[in-house]
Amino acid sequence: MSIVLVGISHHKAPVELRERAALDSKHAGELARTLAGDNGEAVCLSTCNRTELYLADESADAAEEKAEAALLALESDLGPALYRLRGDAAALHLFRVAAGLDSMIPGEGEILGQVRAAHDGGATGPLLDRLFRQAMQAGRKARTQTAIGESPASVSSAAAALAEQVFGDLRDRSILVIGAGKTGELAIRNLVSRGASIAFVANRTGERAEELTERFGGEALPLARIEDELARADVVLSSTSAPGWVLTREQVERTLPARKGRPLFLIDLAVPRDLEPTIHELDGCYLYDIDDLEAVVAESLAGRRREAERAETIVAEEADRFRAWQASLEVVPAITSLRARAEQIRDAELRRAKLNDAERRAAESVTAAVLNKLLHLPTIRMKQAAAAADGVIYADAVRHLFGLEDER
């Protein structure tokens, strides 16, 4: 059985092409089962960045043709963007995908779940099942043994991660949102997903503020009341299109005594900026604007790329282990035949001997031990030879030496 991969990804295919080849999990599973047929194995991995078909078949050429035809049936213009990999290269590719090493953002966390979903929905047999399980293990190892997926990869997640640097757990932390436009929404989602809650939404128009509070909770406020409620907020998130300062240093300074030393984290996503920069100089106040957050993200992505080098080593080791396992499959039939032949001879000889029950039990035990000891080393050596790509030669030699050709 050979493993074949045919697919498209963000490396070669623009989003206009990828979106036409993207499949939801139900359709991906259906396609995999169709491609697998009765005896084959197939898995379809479809995400926003890639659609890949993994097939295990006796004929690699036939499998590749089948997979290519299936992808071209989804979108006929895919041809130039298609890539085709076989055997070890296909396995290594999946391991890198699962570890997030082939993603747009190195180490992104969603891909591991998507690989798992593809495996669960696919038509797997012994080969692809093992391949996908080991790929997921490689992905988990890369994430736990390196810091590839730890740092934030977007401005909104960086803002939330910085808030955690100040407060730790964001549960029970209140957010004052200034401006109810789309810009701040991602940051709100990130903060809320980490446990923070929206206390107030201040906006020029009450209607939009009400709309936001309906979705995320909190109370709508006019901009003029920001200062009144500032003392109760832990995080201020501002993203208005106002031309001047929406919140000044003096306003924040006046609320400090009421805060009783509680820190205040301010996120300014607006351009032009909403929050007076000198607020950052106040004791216990930490103000980050869009440039500061982008610098954090850039550094974090650079860190992920550095960690990716370490993750590549882990992934390569896992791919080697898979290759060794796959190679050992080549010699398994020869080993099984050899053991069966030996058992057959032992059984025949024991039948021929005239022994009482006690003697037979003793003879069975001794001969079984001799047989196991005798075959142990050849078994190990054949598996080692298989891992070193000489498995077929050794298997043929064993079949020839012991007359196992008929059992092939």
Place this chain on the structure above:
Amino acid sequence: MAELLFWPALLAYSEAAVAYLNDARHPGTGGRLATWGVRIGWLVQTALLGVQAARADGFPWSTWAGSLNLFVWLVVGAYLIWGCQPRYRLLGLAVLPLAVALFLLARIGGGTGVGDRSHYPNVFLVLHVGLVLAAFAGFTLAAALSALYLWQERRLKRRESSILRLHAPALARLDAVAARTIAFALPALTLGIAVGVVRLREHGGGLDALMAVTIVTWTVYGAYLALRHLAGWRGRRSAYLVLAGFVLVAVVRLALPVTHFAT
């Protein structure tokens, strides 16, 4: 036996200190090794203290060096409460090298062997020395937490782009844990001082420099807690106050005890 246990304990603490350094430079590489080094070192030192207690004729840590040995054990023990959490590994970077240095100093001073019997009664020594040292261990840990707070706060104020690369505990958490540690340590110091004062009254004797500085230390940490609860002191100012108190602890612990133990 006690002497034999010193080396593995020192080795484990040293390994932990090096592993913490390595973990700070390349996050994720030495964290577990460091944590296990601290745990093993502390257990071996516990055994060492046990052997000292079993073989000594009386309270074995009444000398300056002996008390330093006990002090190291208390500091590392207090650190172990949080130090096993990955985010607090940076704290180990400050605590473990200090522990190694003080442990070596205790050894050089003869504090890790079986010492002479003190002329003070055992109950008094256990209460007085034990409580004061436990309090000082708490203050040392609080100082390390406050130093970490100031370092992390400085990074946030400078808007260092690499701030998320090295995981540090959150500011609010550092502030709260330091305060909680002091809230436990101060009553211990109060009781330790009280035991000393009672004995001083019963047996006579004057106020020495160490006692005076210890009382000033008590005042500083008392003021810290009072300001925190009454005036809402948090953050940078509080951290500086804790460090100021720790300077006094260091003076009491390292510079002055020779006179106090001599009396």
